[in-house]
Amino acid sequence: MNKPLLAALATLVITGAGMAPAAAATQTGGAAPAPATKTTGAAPALQAVDFAGTVALSNCSGSVVRLPASADSDPALVLSNGHCLETGFPSPGQVIVNQASSRTFGLLNSAGTRVATLRASKVVYSTMTDTDVTLYQLTSTYAQIKSSYGIGALTLSDTHPVAGTAIKVVSGYWKRIYSCNIDGFVYRLKEGDWTWKDSVRYTSACNTIGGTSGSPVVDNATGKVVAVNNTGNEDGQRCTENNPCEVDANGNVTVRQGINYAEETYQIPACFTTGNRLDLSRSGCVLPKP
Numbered sequence: 001m002n003k004p005l006l007a008a009l010a011t012l013v014i015t016g017a018g019m020a021p022a023a024a025a026t027q028t029g030g031a032a033p034a035p036a037t038k039t040t041g042a043a044p045a046l047q048a049v050d051f052a053g054t055v056a057l058s059n060c061s062g063s064v065v066r067l068p069a070s071a072d073s074d075p076a077l078v079l080s081n082g083h084c085l086e087t088g089f090p091s092p093g094q095v096i097v098n099q100a101s102s103r104t105f106g107l108l109n110s111a112g113t114r115v116a117t118l119r120a121s122k123v124v125y126s127t128m129t130d131t132d133v134t135l136y137q138l139t140s141t142y143a144q145i146k147s148s149y150g151i152g153a154l155t156l157s158d159t160h161p162v163a164g165t166a167i168k169v170v171s172g173y174w175k176r177i178y179s180c181n182i183d184g185f186v187y188r189l190k191e192g193d194w195t196w197k198d199s200v201r202y203t204s205a206c207n208t209i210g211g212t213s214g215s216p217v218v219d220n221a222t223g224k225v226v227a228v229n230n231t232g233n234e235d236g237q238r239c240t241e242n243n244p245c246e247v248d249a250n251g252n253v254t255v256r257q258g259i260n261y262a263e264e265t266y267q268i269p270a271c272f273t274t275g276n277r278l279d280l281s282r283s284g285c286v287l288p289k290p
Contacts, residue, residue: 001083001132001191001231002213002260049218051112053154054172055105060084061173062105063216064118064138064145065225066153067269067276072143074276076153078105078120078136079265080214081230082128090128092193095290097278099123101136107149112175115149124278125271129288130197131263132230134214137276154216157224158269161200166220169202169229169262173211180205189261191231191244200227200262201246208232208260217262225265232260 055062055078062080070077083089086103090096101123107116119139126134138145142153161182169178180203189199200217202208208215208229217227236257237243244261246254271285272278280289 001081002208002210002229049168049170049177049220049223050110051108051170051172051175051177052110052151054108054170054216055118056108056114056172056175057084057103057105057214058086059173059211060213061171061211061215061229063170063172063225064107064142064151064153065135065156065216066142067156067272068158069269069272069274070142070153070276071274072146073141075121076118076138076140076142076145077124077276078118078138079156079216079225079228080134080136081228081263082126082132082134083230084214085123085126085134090126092195093129093288094127095129095288096123096126097280097290099126103136105136105138106172107145107151108172108175109149109151112172115151116145118145125287127288128194128196130195131267131287132194132196133228133263133265133268135268135278154218155224156265156268157219157222157226158266160266161219161226161264165226167202167206167226168218168220169206169208169212169215170218171208171212171215171229173215174209176212178206178208178212183259186246186261187249188247189231189244190239190247192239192241195247196230196263198264200264201256202260202262204259206260207258227262227264229260229262233257 120136186199215229239245
């Protein structure tokens with residue numbers, strides 16, 4: 001996993017950092033968001049991707065997200081990684097739902113300035129099985145956040161991402177934006193005891209570091225979130241912690257040292273109903289169940 005910062009400072013044992021956080025700190029600031037541009041022909045106009053709506057956790061990154069059918073009056077959601085959960089990594093096969101939480105999040109504006117502290121009321125969903133995701137419900141609605149701070153939520157795409165898509169990985173912890181493309185998809189991504197399905201592989205330009213765990217992966221063309229950043233192969237080892245490996249449908253293993261990955265999020269909207277209420281029994285919901 002792209003290491004949570006507190007764990008990184010203690011042990012340097014979680015995947016994808018590439019360096020200790022002290023060294024990573026010299027890379028803060030990063031590239032400025034690309035300005036909005038318009039392409040010719042039938043291609044859509046590019047969205048200006050910045051820090052608005054992202055959040056900084058105590059040890060990870062995240063974002064305020066809404067589902068395609070969310071209402072402004074719904075309690076807002078924050079998306080991060082399962083391995084960023086404040087109570088520790090979920091075990092293989094473990095799914096946590098509706099667990100009380102009062103975790104706080106630093107809300108950023110477009111320039112990456114912290115403008116507010118948001119608070120969770122509960123962990124709606126968290127797992128490291130098949131995917132690596134935590135969703136928090138906040139004590140604030142989308143309308144309250146927009147009215148108070150002028151910041152809207154990022155929208156989760158409900159369609160599978162496409163290889164070759166230009167993306168940005170937006171880290172609220174480091175206030176850094178990584179730009180690259182989706183290189184392809186991994187049938188199974190295995191790291192230590194955990195296995196994830198249909199993971200996103202980045203091209204090499206997205207060399208994410210510790211603290212970027214939970215960053216939204218944003219499609220440049222639509223401005224929608226298509227995945228959540230979570231891991232990378234640090235040392236070239238095979239299928240160990242810090243060193244995930246790719247496993248194809250025939251069981252063949254590939255190791256790509258220095259390459260980083262994310263978990264798709266298009267499956268999430270099908271598991272929610274009105275009021276941003278989780279319903280894992282809904283038709284089309286494929287997220288792991290408790």
